[in-house]
Amino acid sequence: MRPETSKIKIAVDAMGGDFAPFSIVAGAVLAQRAYGNDTELTLVGDKAQIEAELNNLNAGELPINVIHSSQVIDMAEEAAESVRKKPDSSIVVALGLQKKSESDAFISAGNTGAVMAASLIVLGRLQAVNRPAIGAFFPTERGAALVLDVGANSDCKAQNLFQFGLMGSIYFSQIFGNENPRVGLLSIGEEKSKGNELTIASHKLLSAADLNFAGNIEGRDILKGKADVVICDGFVGNIILKFAESIDSFLGELVRRQVRVNLLAKIGALLLAPAFKDLKKNLDYAEYGGAPLLGINGVSIICHGKSSPKAIKNAVGMARTMVERKINRLIEARLAANGSFAPSEVEQSQ
């Protein structure tokens, strides 16, 4: 645990993401300027490249630490194998700082699978949690909803979804200051008897939990904002997330078709450009700062591969909140109060 008086220490993987290291270094510079008085940032990766980027940004004098690592895990590498084979990769080195209590949180826009695998290997999971989950924010007509899991677990048991509900509820309430977020179980049909085997079993556990459980919600209810926290397995969540991310390009194509045949539509599209920009922003979950890996014994935030500097800065803000609010302690306490399986039972149940 860091002493209450010291700065929050955040390690950032400078080499991960489609626009690394530029976008990451530029994001760290924005974050340093925004949060520098109580946050200490460390960029991990190729030292020469990072320092060149800092100098290009006229940020060479900022108090941002740089730690050299000689390896990079590519976006397409096989996750678990790459973590084993590259102990001096920016991801593994940066997480190692947290393991040694030299940092409080980790941020990466790199290979999602590798970040997940390395976080589990290096930091481990919270004792009360069977499976960590990735939580991503979706825009809604009312604001934002946290959907989890969006890809950490392809096959889940009811106990996993139950824990996702508790973890998601705590995370949402701490991020948005909403005391009692509505937790919905993503299913087909609203009645508790509707859904697949997994959701029917999960409904029972979630109904009995100390949660503001809104019951089953359907695919159409996500964007309507019917729930603040949407629970699903990582297979369904990942498909919905990627489907949602593709809407922007699809709409663009439809509008381009109209515009080609219709001058008035062209003018309309120009006048509506701010609305489309707003939409694009709303559909880009990176703008929310990244997706936390909830249930890890530490703080690990996965950013979109195409993260902008602003998204990285927002991820730093999110990491600060997770550390300050001691979200992991809250998760452990809530899971204990709800009779989550003890670790010895976990192995048997999986």
Add this chain to the structure above:
Amino acid sequence: MRPETSKIKIAVDAMGGDFAPFSIVAGAVLAQRAYGNDTELTLVGDKAQIEAELNNLNAGELPINVIHSSQVIDMAEEAAESVRKKPDSSIVVALGLQKKSESDAFISAGNTGAVMAASLIVLGRLQAVNRPAIGAFFPTERGAALVLDVGANSDCKAQNLFQFGLMGSIYFSQIFGNENPRVGLLSIGEEKSKGNELTIASHKLLSAADLNFAGNIEGRDILKGKADVVICDGFVGNIILKFAESIDSFLGELVRRQVRVNLLAKIGALLLAPAFKDLKKNLDYAEYGGAPLLGINGVSIICHGKSSPKAIKNAVGMARTMVERKINRLIEARLAANGSFAPSEVEQSQ
């Protein structure tokens, strides 16, 4: 089998759907005018109500049959139970005509679960098919993709997805005249080793099938049109379908927000109205005429509850194509050629 020379006989549930009987009767009138020379339509439901609607539409003289049924299955009724309890419902009576070979196809915008259950009970399934599936068209940047299953089966086995691939491929090729549609398996990650237990097992079966198998596709690939036929279990398919249907309302809300604060955006929205109308149409799968229940020993088409008269007319067109092209015979032949389970094995495998 109907003699080649006679008209195609289509029975329409006049009582099902949010705007029944008006919308259904009006759709039948449109269909009669479009296809009447080789199609014989029968409306099933409350005779007095149907005839009143026909008269309101100045269509009392059209050669549309009306068969009275005294019961209606409501949109919210429990599916299997309602079918058992209401033998004189419009759904059960209309399907009974097909069972007695007095009709070739059935269309309903009523309770989806009840249509599905009644179709299975009254018509049964094709011998080679373990589980029928609902196929729905999604708009794509290139045209349209058929996604199946979108709700008939919440929990599936690999054998089911394999059969959905074969049935979907045949259906798509007959509707669009595309000889060799690309069949994609909806999963997370493109490699065959990625996905959940179901998709990994299904990938093996689909790879070995006589199909233009495009491998795994991701959530973002649906709207891009990366596959013509998208295979998934009915849980995932239903969630994606309903999510997609909600995009229109979400976008409307975002645009309204911009318009409230920005006069130029308001003008832009007016000028772009045709594009939005196009989008709305593209996102409304009812415009494709409805969703066939593939694998049934007969023709049963499920329309959206909010179907417009035009959607009902399009569903009649779709039903005609299914009958004319003898799609069920093609499905049986293709499944036999691909070593689908025989019926005796089906029960054991489920």
